[in-house]
Amino acid sequence: MPTIDSELGLIKQPAPAAPEIVVTGLTKSFNSRPVLRGLNVTINRAEIVAIVGHSGCGKTVFLDHMTGLMQPDHGSIRVADHSRPDRAMIELVGLDHDHLDQIRLHWAIVFQHNALFTGTVYENCALWLREHTTLLERKIKQRVREALSAVRLDPDEVMTKPREALSGGMAKRVAIARAIAPDPGVIFYDEPTTGLDPVVSGHIHELIFNTHNRPRAVGAVGAVGDATARTTVMITHDRELLRRISPRVIMLDGGIIVFDGPYERFLYADVPAARLYLEHMPVLHDRPPD
Numbered sequence: 001m002p003t004i005d006s007e008l009g010l011i012k013q014p015a016p017a018a019p020e021i022v023v024t025g026l027t028k029s030f031n032s033r034p035v036l037r038g039l040n041v042t043i044n045r046a047e048i049v050a051i052v053g054h055s056g057c058g059k060t061v062f063l064d065h066m067t068g069l070m071q072p073d074h075g076s077i078r079v080a081d082h083s084r085p086d087r088a089m090i091e092l093v094g095l096d097h098d099h100l101d102q103i104r105l106h107w108a109i110v111f112q113h114n115a116l117f118t119g120t121v122y123e124n125c126a127l128w129l130r131e132h133t134t135l136l137e138r139k140i141k142q143r144v145r146e147a148l149s150a151v152r153l154d155p156d157e158v159m160t161k162p163r164e165a166l167s168g169g170m171a172k173r174v175a176i177a178r179a180i181a182p183d184p185g186v187i188f189y190d191e192p193t194t195g196l197d198p199v200v201s202g203h204i205h206e207l208i209f210n211t212h213n214r215p216r217a218v219g220a221v222g223a224v225g226d227a228t229a230r231t232t233v234m235i236t237h238d239r240e241l242l243r244r245i246s247p248r249v250i251m252l253d254g255g256i257i258v259f260d261g262p263y264e265r266f267l268y269a270d271v272p273a274a275r276l277y278l279e280h281m282p283v284l285h286d287r288p289p290d
Ligand SMILES: Nc1ncnc2c1ncn2[C@@H]1O[C@H](COP(=O)(O)OP(=O)(O)OP(=O)(O)O)[C@@H](O)[C@H]1O
Pocket: 030, 035, 053, 054, 055, 056, 057, 058, 059, 060, 061, 062, 112
């Protein structure tokens, strides 16, 4: 919607929507059992999108297609190539590894099961910065410390801990710190607050929101020109996270998209699967009212 700039008295038009991810006719089956049955979605740059649906409905499989980790049976997944000044859309299906790596330079993924590799917390968070930037180790350490503090972990306490010494909640927070440390243009979170206590969850809600709204640093790896806007795609069962962020909600059920619209409309959507889901959706992180 156009807005009136009171100082200048001008009507400002919002920037035209630029596509970040365009999914067309995506189908996927495992052992002849269809999981995704023809998904069509466009996610625009700077959007914040939540994918919801009951356990096993195909949310992670859908995300894995958007990140090029899975290949579809049919369909197309085109994504913006931030390494090009025109950010042209490029087809992920069948893309060679080198090109996929180049596309992924501006993405970060928080995996459902964290996917930390063997090594210390510091090694997990620093690896990407060591491999893809020219930052001195001193600067990398500073970035990692900032990212760990942002997820409310004490850097002095956790940086030298091996992966095996982390609790589930700590590992989840390290995975989030590792994702935000490179200042990515697109962040995918698969259940970022599952297993966290209510207080830490509240911090993560704010972190997701603030990270989304904080412009990318000029000169971030993979960023060209004015590409400072960030796009956030998350899978969540956390009702409080949805309430606080009010994202665009995409609901999967039976392998199709049964709802796609603002959270405010999702709450009252006249869609049986959405009604059932909302009635049974656990308030995982019951918090006192703000
Ligand atoms: N690599 C695979 N091989 C065979 N079946 C798979 C594979 N990956 C996923 N599936 C199946 O696809 C379906 C959807 O799985 P998915 O992990 O996407 O569910 P989900 O919606 O993310 O659930 P949850 O909320 O529990 O994480 C499940 O039935 C799962 O068993």
